[in-house]
Amino acid sequence: MIAPAPSLTPQSGLLIPGEPMDDRILIIEDEAAIADALLYALHTEGFATHWCALASDGMAWLQGNPVDLVILDVGLPDENGFELCRRIRRFSSVPIIFLTARKEEVDRIVGLELGADDYVVKPFSPREISARVKAILRRTRPAADAIGDDSWFHHEPQQRRIRYHGQWLDLTRYEYLILGALLRHPGHVLSRDQLMDAAWDDPGASLDRAVDTHIKGIRMKLKQILPELDPVVTHRGLGYSLKTR
Ligand code: CA
Numbered sequence: 001m002i003a004p005a006p007s008l009t010p011q012s013g014l015l016i017p018g019e020p021m022d023d024r025i026l027i028i029e030d031e032a033a034i035a036d037a038l039l040y041a042l043h044t045e046g047f048a049t050h051w052c053a054l055a056s057d058g059m060a061w062l063q064g065n066p067v068d069l070v071i072l073d074v075g076l077p078d079e080n081g082f083e084l085c086r087r088i089r090r091f092s093s094v095p096i097i098f099l100t101a102r103k104e105e106v107d108r109i110v111g112l113e114l115g116a117d118d119y120v121v122k123p124f125s126p127r128e129i130s131a132r133v134k135a136i137l138r139r140t141r142p143a144a145d146a147i148g149d150d151s152w153f154h155h156e157p158q159q160r161r162i163r164y165h166g167q168w169l170d171l172t173r174y175e176y177l178i179l180g181a182l183l184r185h186p187g188h189v190l191s192r193d194q195l196m197d198a199a200w201d202d203p204g205a206s207l208d209r210a211v212d213t214h215i216k217g218i219r220m221k222l223k224q225i226l227p228e229l230d231p232v233v234t235h236r237g238l239g240y241s242l243k244t245r
Contacts, residue, residue, distance in 0.1 A: 023137055024066060027051045028058035028084070029073040029099060034122070038071060041126030042133070055079035062088060069133055073099045074109075082114055089115040093160055093173035095136045097129070115173055139198065140177065151244040152231060155183050167225050174199050174214045175221070182232070182242035191239035215240060 025042055029035045030053045042049050050065070052058040055076045062070070070088070074081035085096055098109050098119035109119045117136050120129055140160070154163040162169050162179055171179065181198035182190060190198075192211045199214075219232050231243040 023068040023133075024048045024050070025069050025071060025133060026058060026061060026065075026067045027071045028055060028076065028081075029053065029071070030075075030077050031073075034073075034099070037126045038129060041130050045130045045134070047130075047133070053077075055081070055084045059084065059087065062092065062094070067094055069095045069097070069137060071097050071099060071129065071133075074105050075101055082108065085114045085116060089173070093171075093176055095140050097132060097136065099124075140180075151186070152229075153183055153242075153244050155180065164222055164225055169221055169225075171221065172214070172217065175218050178211065178214050179218050179242075182240065183244065185241075186244040187241055189235045189239050189241045194239065 025047045027035055027038050027042075027049060029038070029051070032053070035051050035053070039049050039051060050061060050067075052061055055078050058070070058072070061067070072081045072085060076084070081098060085098070088094065088096065093115075095117040096115070098105075098116050099122060100106060100109065100119055101122045103121060106119060106121060108114075109116050117140075118132050120132065140157075152165055156162070157180070160176060162171065162176065162183070169179075177199035178195050181195055195211050199211075215232060215234075219230060222229070222231060233241045233243060235241060
């Protein structure tokens with residue numbers, strides 16, 4: 001269903017040629033009052049939005065439309081939000097913020113390997129959500145691509161994908177975020193803490209923080225394309241850097 005727009009501004013749903021594209025937020029939430037409050041807050045901030053009240057509708061929308069971030073209610077009538085998140089993660093690394101009504105659900109979000117980027121406990125202020133949405137988008141989408149045309153790498157932040165020697169890399173979400181952070185600073189040593197900050201919202205949270213494991217995964221995938229080259233450089237006791245050419 002198309003969300004009723006409380007304050008329909010020209011940029012809230014339409015794409016104006018020549019203007020930067022709005023970030024597209026998908027809200028999957030069955031309570032209309034909560035969805036309305038979110039839609040209003042996000043429109044005010046200039047986001048384009050789409051609202052689905054059912055998990056099945058949300059999944060269908062995600063599979064057919066570009067979405068930059070998903071706000072996902074845990075308690076949906078047709079499918080648990082956790083389960084939907086797992087299904088989304090099988091094909092997409094789109095950032096996901098959980099809405100949860102109960103504090104106990106937070107433990108599951110944090111403890112399980114669901115691949116959520118953040119969560120907000122109801123009742124919440126819509127402005128709080130807007131702030132988190134902006135923070136996550138800032139983190140996951142670099143403003144500028146620091147690497148040059150002659151680079152071994154080609155980064156498309158809008159599509160959240162990276163090409164290496166002409167081949168698209170099949171990266172997990174964390175691998176993508178870590179490699180993206182290294183690509184933004186070619187040749188610079190980034191510490192594990194800096195890479196954690198780049199890839200995780202709350203480095204103190206018990207979400208997967210094993211930077212080394214993800215680096216290993218990245219190296220393996222790069223070697224599959226070009227076995228003789230290892231562009232990821234380990235700086236003992238300091239961190240990692242990336243050779244881009
Ligand atoms: Ca609900």
